Amino acid sequence: MTARHDREPSAVVVGGGLAGITAALRLAEAGRRVTLVETRPRLGGLAFSFRRGELTVDNGQHVFLRCCTAYRGLIDRLGAGRLVDVQPRLDVPVLSVSPDGRRTLGRLRRAGLPVPLHLAGSLASYPHLTPADRLRVVRAALALKGLDLDDPGLDRISFAEWLRSHGQTPATTAALWDLVGVATLNATAEQTSLALAAMVFKTGLLSDPGASDIGMAKVPLGDVHHDLALAELERAGVAVRLRTRVAEVKTAEQHCVRLEGGELLTADTVVLAGAQESAAALLPEGALEHPERLARLGHAPILNVHVVYDRRLLRQPFFAALGSPVQWVFDRTAHSGLDVPGAQYLALSQSAVQDEIDLPVAELRERYLPELERLLPAARGAEVLDFFVTRERTATFAPAPGTAALRPGPVTRVPGLLLAGSWTSTGWPATMEGAVRSGHAAADAALAGRRRPVDRSDGRWPR
Template sequence: PLHLAASLARYPHLTPAERAGAGRAALALGRLDPADPALDGIDFATWLGRHGQSPRTVEALWDLIGVATLNATADRSSLGLAAMVFKTGLLSGNGSADIGWARVPLGHLHDTLARASLDAAGVRTELRARATSLTRAADGAWQVATEDGILDADTVVLAVPQREAHALLPPGALADPDRLLDIDTAPILNVHVVYDRKVLRRPFFAALGTPVQWVFDRTDSSGLPDGGQYLAVSQSAAQDDIDEPVSVLRAKYLPELERLLPAARGAKVRDFFVTRERTATFAPAPGVGRLRPGARTDTPGLYLAGAWTATGWPATMESAVRSGWDAAHAALTALGRHRAHPLTEAA
């Protein structure tokens, strides 16, 4: 990770000794194999402590990145998943730490554009068709019951959260389906503030020494027309705040934003609202690796997908995409239609 040496050397939130210690820990982390099952049973904070990382260093460096990517603090994170995040996101190459962000709503990327490709391929997309049961007939065909009727299928990829998957799985699909219920969830909270003027001149920032984690300027992507500014405060691992009333969150976060952004002190708050995802991700707790199933089930023609499956990644969009790749690959292989590019074939 020598490409990060200059950045670490200039990082003002650690002492020179702490920076040197963080560098040694990064080198040790780079030598770990995230796929080693032994790492899954150790929490990241314990490993960091063994490698000389103080609570201050954990907060100012390791949790700054880890909470946002793992949706958990170091003491609640599997060392295997943490090693995967830091090796892939920081240590593997000069460009690994580059930061990109969406300048359009994520719905445009994940829904509008994807739907256009699916439509062009002749795929029929059923919206608001909640699956209520999944059964396999004697001839091997599948029937998916929805609130509006029955969908017939030769192959099913069950891409729902782990608890919903457990409820829909037919008997015998997994050797121990109750393991899915042991995969816990973690919340994400987003605080949205619309000011009457521009108070932030950067696209985003992260904060230390405050309840505020990451703040993004969503003015352009939201289409705000009249010169105000729309900020989204993204709070991962939000167990303490997820059920708090809006009034409590307003009293907590507005003064912090004013402290961090002096221009906000004289600005008028036009709107303040909160979005809550109580089960936003699976919890990356130590031991979760042995609970995550692969794409294949024990029932022919039935496959699993979702960020919570055994992708080797934490609950990120990348993990979700890889799970779909794995499910498509497994299904096409079973059908004898495997090629070098399974996602192209599946589409």
């Protein structure tokens, strides 16, 4: 029998989302014999594409920021840098329509100045706030910049409570703090831990002038997160098993992963990189010191409304709406392969929509089409060629106060059994960036002691 220390070390990664892809690539590059197991027929987790007739549809509009160094590192590792686009400078059109039909378009954009002056000009002319409210926002932003993200007390109160204590009004919350926060945290300020909100605003808006520049894929997400990821995993020697479900994980000197159907995979390292429920279901008894905490980590949904019009209504890549059920609208025409001359495909990204996530499609149609006509007057004479919705009921963990204590780190009490996923303790909300960082953290923990540690505090791919 070959001695353990002479055998090629092996790993099984359970889950083919961004966390699992990252962990599998890192472990394979370090010389591990890796098998990645994914229940679905594709990689990418919740950031995926599917076909609807001739249309290629992303399940939701997934964007990233220039400060998302880990996700951007993964994109580079997959050779997909040419397939994404990052704004030269942050520029967000923000549209509101008054009850009498008066349209007001403002912009949140940055200048080429140091923080916090980079946003001063934009705020000074932002029409959705009064001059007094603009001053209130500046004061709160400076106070936010001074918060210590390592202070555990930040997780005990809501962002809304902190905003009120710093002079913020319902108008400033709606026109700025929730405009950004709902999209990035999938929760309103009332529902969000100050710790996570402070992290988002300090990192994205108050750290580096270009940190908040918005990036998006120029192709369907599946082209990157499945096609290129699968090719790179296989090139790295990872055995990828799609449409394969794990039934049980048994821990021993060498762990055993039992697949549905009875096949057994043995490994020195097992990374559970699926959703929080699936990971919890596979964790052996005693693997976490406080397993009940994971069960208390709630969810927040995301609804995406997809509309294909017979004509072009939107002349910019996206906009955000105020005073409307509509939150963010994106032009997905070029990405989808829409082959109807002159037609346009718009996708509405709706976060923190607990009250709408289960509404029938007909009711959502009645709710959103008139709103689009109100925001985009040209829609009033346009024909709707297609209308459909995609729903992610458990899109993210709920970032409520007290959440930090519920998110486990990558290391369990079982040697060689690790956790990854955007729901783990990354310091980030449930984003693509958080998912990739968690995959790095799990790989780092698995490889600890076998090589000289690498400083990866920025989340970049090690070189």
